[in-house]
Amino acid sequence: MKVNITKWSSVSTWHWDVNEECCGICRMQFDYCCVDCKVPGDDCPPVWGTCNHAFHMHCILKWLNSNQQQQCPMCRCEWQFKSDQK
Amino acid sequence: MNSNVKKLGITSTGGIGAPNKKTLVIKNFKQLPKTSDTFEEDSWNKLLSAIQSIQNKQPTIYTQEELYRTVENLCSEKLYSNLYQKLEFQIDKQTERSLLKLVNQTGDIITFLHLINMCWQDHTSQLIMIRSIFLCLDRTYVIQNNQHLRSIWDLGLYYFKHYLLKFPDLVRKVNIGLLENIQKERNGDRIDSDLMHSLVKMLTALQIYNTFENEFLIETDKYYTIEGGQYMNDNEVPEYLKHTQDRVNEEYDRSIRYLDPSTKRPLIAVVEKQLIERNVSNILSKGFNNLMVENRIEDLSRLYSLFQRVNAIKELKVAFGGYIKQVGQSMINDAQKEATLIQDLIELKDKLDNILELSFSKNQILVYSLKESFEYFINLKSNKPAELIAKYADSKLRSSNKRMSEDDLEVVLNKLLILFRYIQGKDVFEAFYKQDLAKRLLMDKSASIDAEKSMISKLKTECGTSFTEKLEEMFKDIDLSNDLMNSFRDSNQFSSIGIDLNVYVLTGSNWPVQPPSTVELPVEFKEYLDVFSQFYHKKYSGRQLKWQHGVSHCIIKANFPLGKKDLFVSLFQTLLLYQYNDKSEFTIRELQESTKIEIDAIKRNLMGLLNSKTDILLRRGKQKTQPLELDDVIEFNSKFQHKLMRIKVNSIQSQETAEENKKTNDAVTQDRQYQIDAAIVRIMKDRKALNHNTLMTELFTQLKFAPKPVDLKRRVESLIEREYLGRDPENPMVYIYLT
Ligand SMILES: [Zn+2]
Ligand SMILES: [Zn+2]
Numbered sequence: 134m135k136v137n138i139t140k141w142s143s144v145s146t147w148h149w150d151v152n153e154e155c156c157g158i159c160r161m162q163f164d165y166c167c168v169d170c171k172v173p174g175d176d177c178p179p180v181w182g183t184c185n186h187a188f189h190m191h192c193i194l195k196w197l198n199s200n201q202q203q204q205c206p207m208c209r210c211e212w213q214f215k216s217d218q219k
Numbered sequence: 220m221n222s223n224v225k226k227l228g229i230t231s232t233g234g235i236g237a238p239n240k241k242t243l244v245i246k247n248f249k250q251l252p253k254t255s256d257t258f259e260e261d262s263w264n265k266l267l268s269a270i271q272s273i274q275n276k277q278p279t280i281y282t283q284e285e286l287y288r289t290v291e292n293l294c295s296e297k298l299y300s301n302l303y304q305k306l307e308f309q310i311d312k313q314t315e316r317s318l319l320k321l322v323n324q325t326g327d328i329i330t331f332l333h334l335i336n337m338c339w340q341d342h343t344s345q346l347i348m349i350r351s352i353f354l355c356l357d358r359t360y361v362i363q364n365n366q367h368l369r370s371i372w373d374l375g376l377y378y379f380k381h382y383l384l385k386f387p388d389l390v391r392k393v394n395i396g397l398l399e400n401i402q403k404e405r406n407g408d409r410i411d412s413d414l415m416h417s418l419v420k421m422l423t424a425l426q427i428y429n430t431f432e433n434e435f436l437i438e439t440d441k442y443y444t445i446e447g448g449q450y451m452n453d454n455e456v457p458e459y460l461k462h463t464q465d466r467v468n469e470e471y472d473r474s475i476r477y478l479d480p481s482t483k484r485p486l487i488a489v490v491e492k493q494l495i496e497r498n499v500s501n502i503l504s505k506g507f508n509n510l511m512v513e514n515r516i517e518d519l520s521r522l523y524s525l526f527q528r529v530n531a532i533k534e535l536k537v538a539f540g541g542y543i544k545q546v547g548q549s550m551i552n553d554a555q556k557e558a559t560l561i562q563d564l565i566e567l568k569d570k571l572d573n574i575l576e577l578s579f580s581k582n583q584i585l586v587y588s589l590k591e592s593f594e595y596f597i598n599l600k601s602n603k604p605a606e607l608i609a610k611y612a613d614s615k616l617r618s619s620n621k622r623m624s625e626d627d628l629e630v631v632l633n634k635l636l637i638l639f640r641y642i643q644g645k646d647v648f649e650a651f652y653k654q655d656l657a658k659r660l661l662m663d664k665s666a667s668i669d670a671e672k673s674m675i676s677k678l679k680t681e682c683g684t685s686f687t688e689k690l691e692e693m694f695k696d697i698d699l700s701n702d703l704m705n706s707f708r709d710s711n712q713f714s715s716i717g718i719d720l721n722v723y724v725l726t727g728s729n730w731p732v733q734p735p736s737t738v739e740l741p742v743e744f745k746e747y748l749d750v751f752s753q754f755y756h757k758k759y760s761g762r763q764l765k766w767q768h769g770v771s772h773c774i775i776k777a778n779f780p781l782g783k784k785d786l787f788v789s790l791f792q793t794l795l796l797y798q799y800n801d802k803s804e805f806t807i808r809e810l811q812e813s814t815k816i817e818i819d820a821i822k823r824n825l826m827g828l829l830n831s832k833t834d835i836l837l838r839r840g841k842q843k844t845q846p847l848e849l850d851d852v853i854e855f856n857s858k859f860q861h862k863l864m865r866i867k868v869n870s871i872q873s874q875e876t877a878e879e880n881k882k883t884n885d886a887v888t889q890d891r892q893y894q895i896d897a898a899i900v901r902i903m904k905d906r907k908a909l910n911h912n913t914l915m916t917e918l919f920t921q922l923k924f925a926p927k928p929v930d931l932k933r934r935v936e937s938l939i940e941r942e943y944l945g946r947d948p949e950n951p952m953v954y955i956y957l958t
């Protein structure tokens with residue numbers, strides 16, 4: 134017998150390319166959006182600091198806005214957005 | 220009073236049976252010579268002879284006109300006092316004479332009724348004639364002295380009543396006769412209702428009807444007390460109800476035909492009390508469930524209307540609710556009938572709705588009782604009914620459900636939604652619905668996207684936006700994927716693949732996902748997916764794709780020795796069949812080693828290929844019924860034939876596995892724990908310190924499912940361990956929120 138595939142309906146799920154499972158601020162998994170958003174997607178991406186800690190973009194912006202010191206909430210080093218990310 | 224011309228407008232205002240209104244106009248009559256000595260006596264003699272003629276039923280010698288004038292002349296001479304006394308004496312004596320004839324009357328009581336009725340009829344018609352002669356007396360003397368004189372008509376009634384009561388047994392015999400006749404009629408004989416009517420009128424006119432009415436109602440009460448007991452014993456409930464209805468109608472009719480109108484209400488009340496009210500619990504316990512089981516619409520509506528008469532709807536409610544709970548409970552607990560449970564419940568609801576509408580005129584108390592009873596029994600078994608409702612929806616929304624029109628489908632879904640409304644564990648429904656919806660969407664098994672969307676909007680109306688948000692996101696993912704595929708198909712990458720590749724890219728958190736499977740794909744398969752991945756990463760950087768191979772499916776072309784076929788198979792089946800491109804037999808162990816598909820999934824997928832209708836593969840030397848073993852040899856069927864060109868082998872893929880079922884249930888349990896934790900923290904943060912019982916009460920009102928107290932206690936302990944809460948050192952039953 135010889136079988137050959139002609140049509141394939143494949144299914145995949147997309148996930149952010151993040152090492153950590155959860156956002157260090159809201160504690161939600163990155164597969165979910167931040168508490169202020171409704172659905173995960175490009176509107177609520179993760180971002181990295183130079184210290185390599187990742188947060189929802191909305192979460193870290195909110196954090197930086199409400200704190201005098203611009204520090205990473207995880208490691209207290211000075212916060213700077215990692216530049217090689219999109 | 221000396222004027223020559225008189226114009227009198229006389230209107231007779233007698234009692235019952237009085238002559239009609241008439242006007243007498245008398246003009247220009249000569250002044251009679253002043254009274255002679257014999258004037259009064261002559262006049263009276265003339266009148267007396269007329270009275271006697273009337274009483275003997277003979278014609279009078281004088282004209283009516285002449286007699287009338289005679290009275291008028293006596294009155295104008297103010298001789299009316301004598302005249303009145305003489306007339307009264309005549310009426311008195313005559314009445315005494317005629318009623319005396321009825322005393323000691325032998326013969327049966329019915330004959331007596333006829334005689335007394337004749338006597339009464341004669342009495343009143345004579346009275347009317349006498350009054351028309353003596354009208355002037357009524358109009359002058361009686362009116363002037365109406366404080367202590369009776370009108371002529373009233374004189375007649377007065378003496379009739381007087382002698383009726385005075386002579387022994389007359390009234391008693393009238394009452395007994397009437398009651399006997401009524402009893403005869405109740406027992407089915409025909410009686411003379413005109414006679415009854417006339418005698419009742421007599422009693423009313425003489426104002427002695429009350430005595431009769433009292434006796435009549437007592438007799439009626441006795442009659443129906445006996446009948447209510449006996450008929451109930453001797454007959455089935457439907458007959459009893461019908462009989463009672465007939466009795467009520469009969470008595471109503473009787474009251475119209477010959478009783479005084481005022482008797483209707485107390486009479487019907489007696490019948491209702493003895494035949495219905497006293498037997499309410501007998502009727503319900505003896506026959507209600509049967510009527511419900513046999514769907515006896517007509518009997519039930521009779522029962523309802525009779526019960527309504529005696530305000531027994533509350534009792535009916537208890538029986539109705541009890542019946543529903545009993546039937547529902549046994550359906551829910553019958554594990555054998557799980558497969559048809561939802562269909563059976565829909566049918567039960569339809570039947571009950573029909574009874575409510577046709578028999579119980581949609582009585583709100585009973586409508587509520589139905590709702591309450593369904594809510595009670597459907598939640599006796601936690602989670603299972605919610606799961607089955609979701610699966611029923613799936614069976615209707617699947618493309619395999621082809622026979623149903625869109626309209627019929629709407630009707631069924633609406634009915635299903637009503638059952639859904641009764642359920643407490645809506646999260647269980649949601650979890651299973653989501654699971655099934657995912658399969659319908661990903662495996663192209665949905666009968667109609669319109670029907671899918673309509674169901675979602677129903678759920679939204681029922682439970683609010685947050686309930687359906689995730690479900691709606693699933694549809695959005697499908698739409699996004701379709702757009703993505705359209706641009707992929709237009710790309711150069713797509714044409715390089717050489718097969719028709721379709722990829723759904725889903726947002727992981729919206730879908731019930733399986734753990735990623737680590738299967739071994741043929742090299743060219745990996746290349747296909749890589750081509751797509753590169754295309755995808757260009758559009759969406761910073762993302763990675765995880766493949767859900769378990770729900771993936773394919774069409775493959777197979778060259779069998781006896782012909783070419785297109786096979787609709789799961790990806791796993793494809794991988795298995797690809798093995799046979801090189802060799803014609805493998806053990807299951809070998810198949811597992813080369814494909815890396817998990818063993819349970821291999822067995823499940825092989826079952827579809829070993830199926831007697833689609834036996835592309837054969838198991839060597841074993842009965843079909845024996846379970847698959849790792850060392851079983853599976854060989855290619857070189858004699859495979861099938862009448863169709865395109866063969867579906869992957870139905871197994873869309874069926875739920877026991878493992879999936881458990882996973883879905885576990886996910887619900889897990890989610891409930893989160894919800895309990897969140898609710899406890901929310902309440903405690905707000906209240907700072909609470910004793911155990913108050914916290915429990917708060918939780919029961921806030922949580923959307925019915926939690927078990929044990930589970931709540933366990934969650935509190937877990938939160939204490941994790942130091943969200945502490946115990947009050949003074950009182951261990953009081954929890955404190957720790958910041
Ligand atoms: Zn966050
Ligand atoms: Zn956000």
Ligand SMILES: [Zn+2]
Nearest residue numbers: 184186205208
């Ligand atoms: Zn950091």
